[in-house]
Every structure is written in C-alpha cells, then in structure tokens.
Amino acid sequence: MSAGLELGSADEVRPWGMWRYRALLPLADGVIRYPLPVGGTPMIGPDRLRRVVGMPNLWVKDETWGTSGSSKDRATALVLENGLRAGATTITTASTGNAAIATALGASAVGMNAVIFVPAGCPAAKVARMRIAGALVLRVVEGYRAAFELSREAAARFGWLDRNTGANPLTLEAKKTVAFEIWEQLGRAVPDIVVVPVGDGPTLVAMGRGFRELRAQGVSSRVPRLVGVQAAGCQPLVRMWQSRPESSLRHSGTVADGIDVPEPISGAEALTEVADSGGAFVAVTDQAMLDAVETLATTAGISSEPAGAASLAGLHKARRLDLVGADETTVLLVTGRELAVNADVPCRGKEALIHARIEDVERHVGDLT
Incomplete structure (x- = not known):
C-alpha cells in the first residue's frame, strides 16, 4: 500500500482535506501555503432521495460544500500552491x-x-x-x-500561471482526489457506478484516473462504470459516443451553463475513460435538470445548479435505458451549487x-x- 493511502484504521479520526493525499500528488515537500479549505466534501445517502429514485444503495458526493461552491476548488488549490512556490x-x-x-x-x-x-x-x-x-x-x-x-x-x-484544465496537468491530478474520497467514504470500497456531469471532460477523466490509481495501489480490484451526462442542447460527446458526429442536431444552448461546452477540450480522453470503464454517455433535457434541482433540494437538502444536478437527471435516463441496476451501489457527483449575488x-x-x-x-x- 502506498504511503499516500496509509490512512489509519477505519475508526480513526483524521482530517478530510485534499492535502491528505499529497503523497499521491505532484507536490514537493514543504508547508502547504494555500490558505482555503479544499476537498473533504461530504458523501450522503439521503433516505428520501433513495426512495424517490428507487435505489437503496444510492449516494451523493456533494461538491457544493467547497469555498466557491463547486468542485473546481481542488484544481485551483493545487495550481496555486505550486504557483506560489514558483513565485507567480x-x-x-x-x-x-x-x-x-x-x-x-x-x-x-x-x-x-x-x-x-x-x-x-x-x-x-x-x-x-x-x-x-x-x-x-x-x-x-x-x-x-x-x-x-x-x-x-x-x-x-x-x-502568467496557466490554470486551464485540459492544459495544466495539475488540474487532473487534483480532481482525481474525488475518487479517493469516494473510496474512503464508502468504507474503502469502490462503487459500481459513478455518474458525472460533463462539459469539457476533465472531471470525468480525473475520476477514471483516480480509481485506476486505487487499483494500481492494490487497495481495490476494479474501477466503477462511468456514466457521463450532457445537456440535450449541448451533447457533442453523446453524439460521438453514439457514432453520429455529423448528426443534424446542433448546439442550441442549455440552462446548465457549467456543461455548455460545444467543443470539449478533453473530449477524446473522456470518451476513452467511459469506454474503458464499461460505462456510457447520456443526454438530458433542460427540464429534466431543473426537475433534478428541485428533487435534490426537497429530498436531500442540496442546493444545486442545473449542471450539478445533471447527474441525477442522467441517472433517471440511465435507469430507463437499463444502464444502471436498482441495487447497484451508485454515486452521483453534484459539482456545483446555485449562486446568488x-x-x-x-x-x-x-x-x-x-x-x-x-x-x-x-x-x-x-x-x-
């Protein structure tokens, strides 16, 4: 077992921040200077949501607890930590x-x-x-x-320091820690399925990388199936997955601005990760995502933006397509919350x-x- 995963007994209380996995991150020794909390977001299994969906083993990985209200805090923190050390x-x-x-x-x-x-x-x-x-x-x-x-x-x-996901490899390295946390929070077990909203693609790519690293460390024997979710009005990867890249369906936009990316920077890698995991891509309507926002709020107490709730909308679609079984251990990644200013x-x-x-x-x- 890698030193990065020697986390003590299951009953031992330890901090849940992203830096917990620093031995598995491209980060030199030294004091962490980044001052904001990052990572360690909760994973919950709301009984009401499970009953509504009809899945007793459903979990929600809630990334809305971050400083910015989204999963993007992880990549930002690692890039800035390295940038500080370089004098950016x-x-x-x-x-x-x-x-x-x-x-x-x-x-x-x-x-x-x-x-x-x-x-x-x-x-x-x-x-x-x-x-x-x-x-x-x-x-x-x-x-x-x-x-x-x-x-x-x-x-x-x-x-300038370039934080662009799909260009700076540190962003994927940081995002993979979501997979590590899911593994730990499930009692050091890998779920059957992880459902991920997809715009540019790196969050899904990093999820696959994280679970593959767990397997390589010898602490798991498999990776979960990855289900990528796109908006019906912006579904380039769904079209490619279904071998219809020249489809007459064109980008029409979506209320889910977080995944409104007509030309995904990491699209090819996302397609590979889904294929290698035995997963799939699905597209969901704006109304389905808005309904999912309401469902998450009323059954799980999670205030999500439409892009974040795309995972729940995608799960409903995947169930209808017989891609997910009712008894499978399934994790929804909710990537961001609704913002008010x-x-x-x-x-x-x-x-x-x-x-x-x-x-x-x-x-x-x-x-x-």
Whole structure:
C-alpha cells in the first residue's frame, strides 16, 4: 500500500482535506501555503432521495460544500500552491463560470492577480462573483473555445500561471482526489457506478484516473462504470459516443451553463475513460435538470445548479435505458451549487467585452504584465 493511502484504521479520526493525499500528488515537500479549505466534501445517502429514485444503495458526493461552491476548488488549490512556490504573481483561466469563480477566490486568498476569460454570455451572477474577488474578467465574443485559446496565449505571452484544465496537468491530478474520497467514504470500497456531469471532460477523466490509481495501489480490484451526462442542447460527446458526429442536431444552448461546452477540450480522453470503464454517455433535457434541482433540494437538502444536478437527471435516463441496476451501489457527483449575488455588493474587479485577439487583452491588463 502506498504511503499516500496509509490512512489509519477505519475508526480513526483524521482530517478530510485534499492535502491528505499529497503523497499521491505532484507536490514537493514543504508547508502547504494555500490558505482555503479544499476537498473533504461530504458523501450522503439521503433516505428520501433513495426512495424517490428507487435505489437503496444510492449516494451523493456533494461538491457544493467547497469555498466557491463547486468542485473546481481542488484544481485551483493545487495550481496555486505550486504557483506560489514558483513565485507567480498572476493566474489565468478560461471557464464557463465555476472554474473562474474558484480561481478568482483562490487568487484573492493568496494575494495573486487573476485574469479570467469567459464566453460573452457567461451568467452575470457568476461574473459578479469573480469581480467581487477582484478579478479582471474578459468576456470573449467568439465563445468558450476562443476564450480558452486566448487565455493560453496570454499566459505564454505575459508569463502568467496557466490554470486551464485540459492544459495544466495539475488540474487532473487534483480532481482525481474525488475518487479517493469516494473510496474512503464508502468504507474503502469502490462503487459500481459513478455518474458525472460533463462539459469539457476533465472531471470525468480525473475520476477514471483516480480509481485506476486505487487499483494500481492494490487497495481495490476494479474501477466503477462511468456514466457521463450532457445537456440535450449541448451533447457533442453523446453524439460521438453514439457514432453520429455529423448528426443534424446542433448546439442550441442549455440552462446548465457549467456543461455548455460545444467543443470539449478533453473530449477524446473522456470518451476513452467511459469506454474503458464499461460505462456510457447520456443526454438530458433542460427540464429534466431543473426537475433534478428541485428533487435534490426537497429530498436531500442540496442546493444545486442545473449542471450539478445533471447527474441525477442522467441517472433517471440511465435507469430507463437499463444502464444502471436498482441495487447497484451508485454515486452521483453534484459539482456545483446555485449562486446568488447581492447587487449592492461592491466589485473591486473589472470586466470588458473583447474579441479573441491578444491586442485586446493587452489594452486591459495594464501593469499586470
């Protein structure tokens, strides 16, 4: 058994933070400087939800307990911890919302500048959360893929710390700790199925990596089947999974902005992880996700955003397709909570609408360069 998994007896009380697994993370020795709590989120088995769904062995891994309210805190923490050790002063990322909020809050906590690239239609409440933390938010007219590429170009041009998932390998390393926690919280057992909302794909990819590492460490003998869930209005990976990449179905958008990614950065890796696990991809409607938001609130006490509740909507769909058995041990990953912002709260950060040109970035970053 690896030193990273020598966690004491099952009855021993130990902290649940992500740094608990530092021996399995690409992190040199030394005191952890990142000040915010990260990881150690609860996994619950609400009786009411189990009865509603008809699955006695259903669990919910609730990532809404993080500082930013989403699973993106883990990747942000590891990238910033390594950045602090390297003397970085500015961090950047592209995001549809949650990763950007986590980055803005984390950067503020460690005294680093944050330059965030988002698609022009990013929800105002999420942009406000970034600006309250002091970030410079650049809305990119050409959409998320262009925002991602521009963020990466800016990081290279100005020497910024690049937090972009799908580009910085530390992000996957951090996200895999969700799998470690699930294993521990199930009494050091692997579930039969894990259901994961999928936008860009790295969260699902990291989940597969984490369970494979547990198997490689000799503490489990298998990996769970992974079920990836996309929105009906944005389902590029579902189309690829069903071998219909040229389908007449086009991107029409979705209320689940967290998974509204027409061109997933880690799509190929996500498809491979699902195939290797014996899992599947499913698509769910906006109404199904909104219904799942209500169900999670009324039966489990979880306040989720539509993208986070996609896992529950996807479970219903998977059950109808006979992809999941009623008695199987199943974990739903709820990735983020609904956000509300008081309009009267002052924002230290700024925002601007730009085109995907590095010259536009230069006009706004000022002395950050």
